[in-house]
Amino acid sequence: MLEPMPLxxxxxSLPLPLHGRWVPAGFPSPADDYLEGEIDLGPFLIERPASxxxxxxxxxxxxxxxxxxxxxxxxxxxxxARSGHVVVASCNxxxxxxxxxxxxxxxxxxxxxxxxxxxxxxxEETPAEVWGVVVATFRKxx
Numbered sequence: 060m061l062e063p064m065p066l067x068x069x070x071x072s073l074p075l076p077l078h079g080r081w082v083p084a085g086f087p088s089p090a091d092d093y094l095e096g097e098i099d100l101g102p103f104l105i106e107r108p109a110s111x112x113x114x115x116x117x118x119x120x121x122x123x124x125x126x127x128x129x130x131x132x133x134x135x136x137x138x139x140a141r142s143g144h145v146v147v148a149s150c151n152x153x154x155x156x157x158x159x160x161x162x163x164x165x166x167x168x169x170x171x172x173x174x175x176x177x178x179x180x181x182x183e184e185t186p187a188e189v190w191g192v193v194v195a196t197f198r199k200x201x
Contacts, residue, residue, distance in 0.1 A: 104195050110137035112191065114147065114154075121145070121156055123172030130198045132156065134191035145193040150179055154190060 105111045116130045124145060126132065132147070140146050142161040147154055148169055157169035157179065169179040169187060181187045 104133055104197075106194075107135060107137050110191075111135045111194075114156075116156060120171035120173050120176040121158075123174075124158065126156065126172070126193075126196050127198065130196050132193045133195040133197075135194045136191040138192040138194065140189040140192050147190045147193065148179075148187045149190050150185070150187040155179075156193065159189065 112134050114132050114134055116126055116128060116132060118128055121127075126145070132145075134147050138144075140159050142159060144159050145156065146159045146169070147156050148159075149155075150169070155169070157171055160168045160170055162168060167181040167187075169181065171178065179185065179187065
């Protein structure tokens with residue numbers, strides 16, 4: 060289950076050095092050491108603080124999208140959800156994180172990014188409400 064977390068601890072300004080070189084994910088490349096400037100992660104990740112929440116993910120249903128159990132997601136409630144967006148939705152009174160797919164004739168489906176989880180068809184019998192759009196994810200690796 061997802062639980063909203065207050066943003067106050069994350070909004071402190073903390074500009075960090077931004078290295079000017081991209082890091083290759085393939086073979087190492089000799090690179091000059093130089094700094095491009097600074098980046099403040101608060102404004103970079105959170106454009107609209109009044110409508111943004113940080114939530115912690117529980118479960119395996121979004122591993123195919125690179126969202127793992129224990130990850131944090133930044134959810135902006137002011138972003139209009141579109142087909143293909145990862146969203147937090149309220150289904151049967153519980154919040155869940157899934158990918159939104161809008162089908163023909165206005166029908167919509169919430170799909171997990173893991174083959175062991177069924178899709179959730181949004182209809183009169185099984186209503187759902189998009190609570191917000193995931194705009195970023197992060198995790199601590201150590």
